[in-house]
Amino acid sequence: MAIVSKRAKAEGMPIIHIGYPKTASTWFQKAFYPHLNSPRYIGREAIKAALADWNALDFDPEKFRKTLGLGEHEAGLISEEGLCGYLHNGGVGGMVSKVLAEQLKQAYPDARIVIFIRSQPSILVAAYAQYVRSGGTRSARRYFFPKDYLIGPNASTYKQPRFDIAFFRYSRLIELYEGLFGAGNVHIFLYEQFATGGVDFLRDYSKRLALDVDWDKVSVERKHASYSHSLMQVARATNLLTARSVQDKTSVVHVPGWYDARRQLLESANRTGLFGRSPALDQLVGKPTADWLRDYYVEDNKRLMQTHKLPLADFEYPIEAVQAPDRPTPGRWRSVLRF
Template sequence: MGPIVHIGYHKTGTTWFQDRFYPAVRNRHYIPRATVRAAFLARGALHFDPAEARTHLGEAPEQAILCEENLTGGLHNGGLAGNLSKDVADRILRTLPQAQIVIFVRDPLSAIVSAWLQYVKGGGTFGLRRYLFGRDRLSPLAPERDEAPGFNLDHFDYVRLITHYDGLFGPERVHVFRYEDFRADPRGFAAAYAARFGLDIDLAHIDWGTRNPSLSLPLLWLARAMNLFTRRAVADKSWLVHIPGWYGLSRRMLRRANGSGRFGRPLGMRDLLDDALAARLRSHFAPGERLLAARLQWQARNEDAEGTVLRWRQRPLPYDGHAQSPAHR
């Protein structure tokens, strides 16, 4: 079958796969994230060498599992306007031409809200609209546009990158899954996923516990205030004064407070998106979402013909329950 290369996207449960699922697979070897990043992301586009990348990956790469969400590009910089996302696809093809590509997608509005919450957890101070559209306030010639790439809505128009991988590897070797299906039924999905790729894994010994739930409203405001006292760790933010060591200390305090459950329920998409902004975003993503639905229907029909299709529930509306699956926001 060739190596399995799980490229993301961000906020679709990749950390759960990296920490709990793939290391438990017994008939393939899982390559840690740091090694994958050294192989595919450390070198610049004009210096990348597939032979060097294969050396990083070690022996028997054809039996390997790779999982690194940054292969789709950075979460807060839109994959450098898609340039890194596209170039990495070429790097994977040159290094592992027989790879099976795995791509998880998520309702783009839910993913965007989750990205902003991650931005706040990572030190961000700006509100959701400023995070999404802050670059619109810059002039077309502003140096910040080139020096510090920012959030890009088009990063979540998944079908564009999927189509690119289809063209490079052939659509029969590009496998697309919805995060919402995994989130709704983690055990059932994992069993079907393991069967689909012939993975030998004992699911009875997998940790299915919740990790890293979304912040509650009081903790969200507290986090943004605390982030004013560190210049870490995101580029686009404000800060009043940098207190050495404050970033790590504040993160530990927030995790402890959030884990206590004493500060209210985790926020969901509908708590943070007003109707006008949600409608604007839905309109932006509607063409791509229609193409993605058609791509998933083709995949289901193709696997049906081979007798290997594994069906998961396809929801007509985004899933936005507050309970977290093993995947995290």
Template sequence: MGPIVHIGYHKTGTTWFQDSFYPAVRNRRYIPRATVRSAFLDAGALHFDPAQARARLGEAPDKLILCEENLSGGLHNGGLAGNLSKDVADRILRTLPNAQIVIFVRDPLSAIISAWLQYVKGGGTFSLKRYMFGRDRLSPVAPERDEAPGFRLDHFDTIRLINHYDNLFGPRQVHVFRYEDFRADPRGFAAAYAARFGLDVDLAHIDWGRRNPSLSRPLLWLARGLNLFTRRAVADKGWLVHIPGWYGLSRRLLRAANASGRFGRPLATKDLLDPALASRLRAHFAPGEQLLAARLQWQARTDQEDKTVLRWRQRPHLHDGPQQSPSYRR
């Protein structure tokens, strides 16, 4: 089948796959994130050498599993306006031309909210709207536009990168899944996912705990306040004074407070997006989401033609047609 290269996106459960699922696979070799980053992200665009990348990944490339969400582009910089996302796809093709590409997608509004919450956890101080539209306040020739790439809505129009991988590898080597399906039934999804790719994994011994839980409203405000005393770890932020060691200490305090469950329920998308902004974003992403639904429907029909496919019901989605039904190998 060739190596499995799971490129993300961010905020679609990749941490769980990296920590719990892929390391438990017994008939393939899971490559640590640091090695994947070294192979595909360290070299500049004009200095990348596929032979060196293969050497870093090691022997028996067809038995490898790679999972690194930054292969789809940085979360807070829009994949450098998509340039890094696009170039990495070419790097993977030159290095592992028979790779099976795995792409998880998420409702764009939910993904954006999750990205902002991750930004705050990572030291960010700005509001959601400032995070999303901060570049709009800059002059068209402001140096910050080039020196510090920021958030981009287009990064969450995932069908564009999916189409690029389809063109490079062929759509039958590109496997697209909705994060919402995984979250709705993690065990059922994981069983079907393992069967699709022929992965030997004992699901009875998997840790099914959630990674990166969302913050409650009080902890969200507390985090933004604490972040004013460190210049780490995101580029686009403000701070009053930098206290060495404060970032690590504040992260540990927030994690402990969040894990205690004493500060309210985790925030959901509807808690943070006002109706007007949500409607604006829905309209922005609607064309891409319709194309994504059509791509998933094509994948479902193609899978159904394969008699070795295990059919599995998917959660309905806003843009999915009535025939949407992803399927996985027995």
């Protein structure tokens, strides 16, 4: 009987890149995966169609595969950061994240899973910048800690999901997927290694996943930078004129067409570079709260370093507690006005 090599076996297994959001998933979907010779890349529109009317109670693995156009044991690559949970609701207390993981196992039992993670202080800033880009009007503090400002049913994640800082305690999702697919089939990468390594990282990445790439078509040119702190404030003000497209926001009036127009204006302003660089977490929420947030992730990061030997210390992941005091809460006037 012929012995099948590990590489040959890997080349016949589906690959599912589940995220996290804000770890360059969109770049991979637009600038890298379309240039694979093999495995076949399943475009993002297919996964969007498969999830368009998703209901956990009605999930049909065969229908899911048919919509995607990828057979159960067929080699192919799927990429959708929303598969690990939606950025602005933290996977609804992990419920959506967990159910989707279990359903992916039903649909593709022998899949290999790709997970990118990013330093929490950095990804928190990126998440808030995305919220503002998408029409958000709330402060960073309210975005990170909505329960400080909401009352009644709105304050319960179970009843009214909002952003959740626990979404970026990565070990829980990683261990969930390892339990389902096997530790050897879950591949973890650091966003920072991609951001600093460029083509060298991509070549190593491709070797690890057995990807055949048309390298002549690959460019690592970076997309536009995140908004600066001052441009975020301008964006929040302009977002008051549109009801789109995030949930936890307010609007004075909805001006039809303004959402797209204001986005074009803001992106043009951002490309000039006149508004400065992306802010640090301290600038968004103040140093005491930023220190508390760093401490919040320390134990989870230590766990990942111990179990997966990831070089988190090299990329400013919080791994040493600064012993921040209790998290500062909003003053009375902020709490009353709830912004």
